[in-house]
Amino acid sequence: MRPNTNVATIRTIVFRLKSIVQWAEELGRSGKQDTSISTALPLRYREFKEKFRIQIPSHLGAAEREELRLAILVLKYDLCLYKPDMLDIISALMNRHLNPEEVSRILHSPCPNLVPTLDPTVTNAMDISFPNCHKEILFQILHINRTPSSLYVPDTIDYANSQWINHLVETVPDPKNVKILFKNVSSLQTYEDVQKARAWIENIEDSASRNESVRAFMKQRRVSKLMDGVHIILLAPSTPTLLFKSYAQS
Structure with missing residues (x-):
């Protein structure tokens, strides 16, 4: 270097x-x-x-x-x-x-x-x-989301609102971090954020905990709202492959 x-x-x-x-x-x-x-x-x-x-x-x-x-x-x-x-x-x-x-x-x-x-x-x-660093950043930007906006510059507030989910999915999906997701699910902004969160939950090693967490996540009101208007389009009649397209993105 x-x-x-x-x-x-x-x-x-x-x-x-x-x-x-x-x-x-x-x-x-x-x-x-x-x-x-x-x-x-x-x-x-x-x-x-x-x-x-x-x-x-x-x-x-x-x-x-x-x-x-x-x-x-x-x-x-x-x-x-x-x-x-x-x-x-x-x-x-x-x-x-x-x-x-x-x-x-x-x-x-x-x-x-x-x-x-x-x-x-x-x-x-x-x-x-990097996983530990993402966890540190996650905790800080969630704190920013709960703090009066006058204490931070606009770029910091925008970043905290939009990027917290990206830092979360870089951490290990243990019970503590899953609780953090559920507590902040109202901050999810797009259908893509929902998909990221669900994919992250599905990496939980224990199958029973994973299935329970996925079901609980999908029942969240904010998640349901972001999935409204999602169209499932068959790519071809002979294949079960699906293309997901959302018209509920913000």
Whole structure:
């Protein structure tokens, strides 16, 4: 990584890597590519998304170590947010230890030669776990939704209203997180959000809990409202394949 690379550039690189992985997965499904690319690359990326580590050089002084630690936190949150430069949200996630202007400075200032590693034996390092990061962001933006709007900038409020479901579905669908979904189901905005939530619930490992949760979710008034006007269209009379199209999107 070049010494003049900044956090914003790292974000761009990671999202391009994600696009390459999606391309490799599509090639694998189509059977048009050697499995060494179509399987190895997505597997490696999934390992990276689960957790990676960034080593903090031992020769740094206390002030430099703290500055690097803050920069890594900013990097972590910026990589997990679905929009760039969400300065106010990152500041809130860091308990206002940095104000939005300081977050912006870190995002766009040159950063040191940070080398991510998957090696669990590396010492003096900070772990970055994307599932845990999404959970942290989820709790914060749900708090934003319950807080007077005068305390946050409009972009932060809009993001919290529209993106909380995307962060939720990146977490493990355990009973606690399912309760969070049910508590905030009135904030679902589109039929697509309903589909994301249902698909997430269906990943619950225990079949009885999964079926019960799906049934309870589908009975929610907000879910029923968003599914009003959904047309089920047979693609062909001879096949049970269905295409779902919603006219209830907001």
